[in-house]
Amino acid sequence: MSEETVNMEGAVCAPPLSHTDQIVMGHGAGGRMGHQLIQKAFLPAFQNPALSAGDDAARVNPGSNGQLSISTDAHVVWPLFFPGGDIGRLAVCGTVNDVAMLGARPLYLTAGFILEEGLPMETLQRVVVSMQSAAMEAGVQIVAGDTKVVQKGKADGLYITTAGVGLVRSGLTIGGAQAREGDVIILSGSIGDHGIAVLAARGELGFQSSLKSDVAPLNHLVARMLDTSRNIHVLRDPTRGGLATTLNEIAVQSNLGIVLNEEAIPVHPEVNAACEMLGFDPLYIANEGKLVAVVAREDAGRILEAMHGTRYGEEAVIVGEVTSETRGRVLLKTAIGSTRVVDMLAGEMLPRIC
Amino acid sequence: MKYVTEYRDAALVKGVIEEIRRTVTRTWTIMEICGGQTHAIVRHGIDQLLPKEIELVHGPGCPVCVTPLELIDKALAIAARPEVIFCSYGDMLRVPGSARDLFSIKAQGGDVRVVYSPLDAVNLAQANPDKQVVFFAIGFETTAPPNVMSVLQAQRLGLKNYSILVSHVCVPPAIQAILSSPANRVQGFLLAGHVCAVMGYWEYPSLSEKFRVPMAVTGFEPLDIVQGILTTVRLLEDGRVEVANAYPRAVTLEGNRPAQAAISKVFMACDRKWRGIGTIPMSGWCLRPAFDEFNAEKRFEVESITADESPLCIAGQILQGLKKPHDCTAFGKECTTEHPLGATMVSSEGACAAYYRYGRVEMNQSMQS
Numbered sequence: 001m002s003e004e005t006v007n008m009e010g011a012v013c014a015p016p017l018s019h020t021d022q023i024v025m026g027h028g029a030g031g032r033m034g035h036q037l038i039q040k041a042f043l044p045a046f047q048n049p050a051l052s053a054g055d056d057a058a059r060v061n062p063g064s065n066g067q068l069s070i071s072t073d074a075h076v077v078w079p080l081f082f083p084g085g086d087i088g089r090l091a092v093c094g095t096v097n098d099v100a101m102l103g104a105r106p107l108y109l110t111a112g113f114i115l116e117e118g119l120p121m122e123t124l125q126r127v128v129v130s131m132q133s134a135a136m137e138a139g140v141q142i143v144a145g146d147t148k149v150v151q152k153g154k155a156d157g158l159y160i161t162t163a164g165v166g167l168v169r170s171g172l173t174i175g176g177a178q179a180r181e182g183d184v185i186i187l188s189g190s191i192g193d194h195g196i197a198v199l200a201a202r203g204e205l206g207f208q209s210s211l212k213s214d215v216a217p218l219n220h221l222v223a224r225m226l227d228t229s230r231n232i233h234v235l236r237d238p239t240r241g242g243l244a245t246t247l248n249e250i251a252v253q254s255n256l257g258i259v260l261n262e263e264a265i266p267v268h269p270e271v272n273a274a275c276e277m278l279g280f281d282p283l284y285i286a287n288e289g290k291l292v293a294v295v296a297r298e299d300a301g302r303i304l305e306a307m308h309g310t311r312y313g314e315e316a317v318i319v320g321e322v323t324s325e326t327r328g329r330v331l332l333k334t335a336i337g338s339t340r341v342v343d344m345l346a347g348e349m350l351p352r353i354c
Numbered sequence: 355m356k357y358v359t360e361y362r363d364a365a366l367v368k369g370v371i372e373e374i375r376r377t378v379t380r381t382w383t384i385m386e387i388c389g390g391q392t393h394a395i396v397r398h399g400i401d402q403l404l405p406k407e408i409e410l411v412h413g414p415g416c417p418v419c420v421t422p423l424e425l426i427d428k429a430l431a432i433a434a435r436p437e438v439i440f441c442s443y444g445d446m447l448r449v450p451g452s453a454r455d456l457f458s459i460k461a462q463g464g465d466v467r468v469v470y471s472p473l474d475a476v477n478l479a480q481a482n483p484d485k486q487v488v489f490f491a492i493g494f495e496t497t498a499p500p501n502v503m504s505v506l507q508a509q510r511l512g513l514k515n516y517s518i519l520v521s522h523v524c525v526p527p528a529i530q531a532i533l534s535s536p537a538n539r540v541q542g543f544l545l546a547g548h549v550c551a552v553m554g555y556w557e558y559p560s561l562s563e564k565f566r567v568p569m570a571v572t573g574f575e576p577l578d579i580v581q582g583i584l585t586t587v588r589l590l591e592d593g594r595v596e597v598a599n600a601y602p603r604a605v606t607l608e609g610n611r612p613a614q615a616a617i618s619k620v621f622m623a624c625d626r627k628w629r630g631i632g633t634i635p636m637s638g639w640c641l642r643p644a645f646d647e648f649n650a651e652k653r654f655e656v657e658s659i660t661a662d663e664s665p666l667c668i669a670g671q672i673l674q675g676l677k678k679p680h681d682c683t684a685f686g687k688e689c690t691t692e693h694p695l696g697a698t699m700v701s702s703e704g705a706c707a708a709y710y711r712y713g714r715v716e717m718n719q720s721m722q723s
Contacts, residue, residue, distance in 0.1 A: 024458065337399075339402070340397065
């Protein structure tokens with residue numbers, strides 16, 4: 001073929017793939033595809049104000065004894081045990097944290113177990129002991145449960161679904177829609193530890209890591225913060241989809257803009273190195289023991305001080321602020337002085353080729 | 355991080371940008387050839403900091419974006435077979451073929467796995483003797499050494515159940531095609547540092563001479579990129595036609611000779627279709643006949659699969675640097691990273707995807723104005 005036949009003007013395209021006909025892995029990644037699934041499949045069927053608020057937990061008002069915070073979370077992590085935690089600790093902390101993020105004191109959990117035929121009893125026992133230990137740390141009780149066993153090959157060892165209920169501190173209306181212009185954004189510590197620790201534990205990355213998952217119950221941290229200030233407007237734990245997705249949710253819910261300062265965001269060197277190698281961005285990596293708080297600027301110093309006195313808030317820092325510009329979007333001021341948009345995670349996070 | 359943070363130092367980057375500002379006297383159009391550089395430029399907002407005289411255009415250097423439709427269709431046909439474990443770099447799972455993508459195949463029960471290295475796929479073949487393991491060997495020169503090593507390793511191990519589906523492309527023929535186009539606007543090139551780490555840059559002086567275009571071997575960190583731009587601008591301003599190495603900590607003129615030897619043992623040059631551009635003669639690599647037994651196209655008899663790409667988006671012009679992503683009416687509307695219409699939106703290294711993810715504010719403002 002000669003050079004002249006090269007069609008350099010040819011516009012080429014591929015038909016779009018919407019993945020509306022079947023579930024693909026991206027629907028479970030905590031990003032925009034998951035949101036679309038909720039919008040299309042769940043909200044229209046179940047619609048009610050508590051669900052539509054779109055927070056980590058639902059605030060309900062069953063009677064005269066104050067408001068309840070209710071949440072549920074399904075856990076399918078592999079491997080079941082990873083540095084810093086396991087599926088049991090994850091299942092307790094995930095729900096405790098979601099319940100706490102409305103400014104509530106988590107009280108009771110329930111747990112549903114889906115067990116695969118052939119699961120070693122010893123594995124189950126280790127998981128249960130870990131759940132109890134996490135529940136004690138959080139100060140909650142696991143008061144009901146259910147067990148189902150499925151055939152070999154129909155589950156990945158074991159899956160756990162937990163639900164939790166807590167009492168919302170009176171007078172609080174914490175939620176994603178409550179962010180206000182001029183508020184500052186506090187992050188309780190480094191990002192990406194859980195996601196990278198679990199990825200490294202799968203042994204597929206070809207490198208060893210000393211990194212541990214940050215999985216932890218944050219309810220005591222939340223309580224300390226609430227003791228310090230009444231001006232905490234949003235609390236959210238940035239799990240799947242990472243800090244970027246969580247802040248995008250808050251920007252949309254509050255219809256305000258968020259400006260992040262890249263240099264202020266703590267990232268462990270191991271997390272950064274793994275992300276560099278794999279082409280990931282720490283902003284999109286899951287955390288299981290971190291929270292984001294949107295608080296009144298005048299109280300930020302006091303709240304930070306209170307956080308620094310707790311086990312899971314020692315590294316808390318201010319990472320950004322809320323503005324009325326670029327509503328519904330998150331911007332990042334880069335280390336070299338430019339600004340870019342930080343979008344929500346789209347579908348599944350995929351390693352880049354090079 | 356050692357050896358990285360130094361190259362993201364804001365003061366150093368700003369210093370080089372100041373130097374570019376002092377050096378430039380007129381407008382210049384410079385193409386970064388590599389998708390990794392496009393990603394870094396947009397992620398760090400480097401283009402915002404440059405003087406307005408410098409226009410960066412994004413080249414066809416994203417291997418995921420330029421992999422042709424019919425090869426994706428072949429991959430999908432192979433991956434759907436019950437006896438196959440289909441291994442790929444993560445990015446490729448999202449690339450739409452004529453009707454489906456690898457995600458859909460996976461959802462339908464196909465065994466599609468993301469691996470980080472083709473040698474992991476060889477290990478899978480060893481561990482699963484009753485399965486056929488296929489690796490989707492795409493990429494520029496950078497990924498060729500591990501891909502050919504996987505074949506040599508499988509040969510050494512005597513594996514009969516490992517093969518690769520090859521869609522390798524090379525940078526120099528792409529530059530040649532871009533510069534040969536009557537519509538070309540590119541006056542200088544940032545050469546892809548990782549490609550040159552493997553291949554050296556001895557292939558480029560003749561191209562530079564032939565088309566009278568200066569080039570600079572460029573790295574991937576912000577400081578590397580602005581250094582590459584400064585080097586190119588200096589060459590342009592001085593009217594010098596040469597290939598400079600602005601990435602000497604990783605690249606030598608001759609490159610990695612053992613890697614080049616391994617590549618030429620396993621691969622040979624061939625015509626290759628580029629999604630969005632068309633066929634560029636002798637622009638890719640395929641397996642030598644001696645390695646036919648590792649050729650997935652032959653093993654699974656998918657050579658006859660062809661696909662016509664329909665002219666719905668402007669990815670072709672974007673890949674050639676003739677248009678910017680937000681020149682496209684579909685950008686950010688019908689075409690998003692979740693539902694890519696074209697090659698450049700498909701990969702996180704694609705120009706449209708990089709713009710969509712990091713630059714939507716700029717895009718929206720320019721659309722409103």
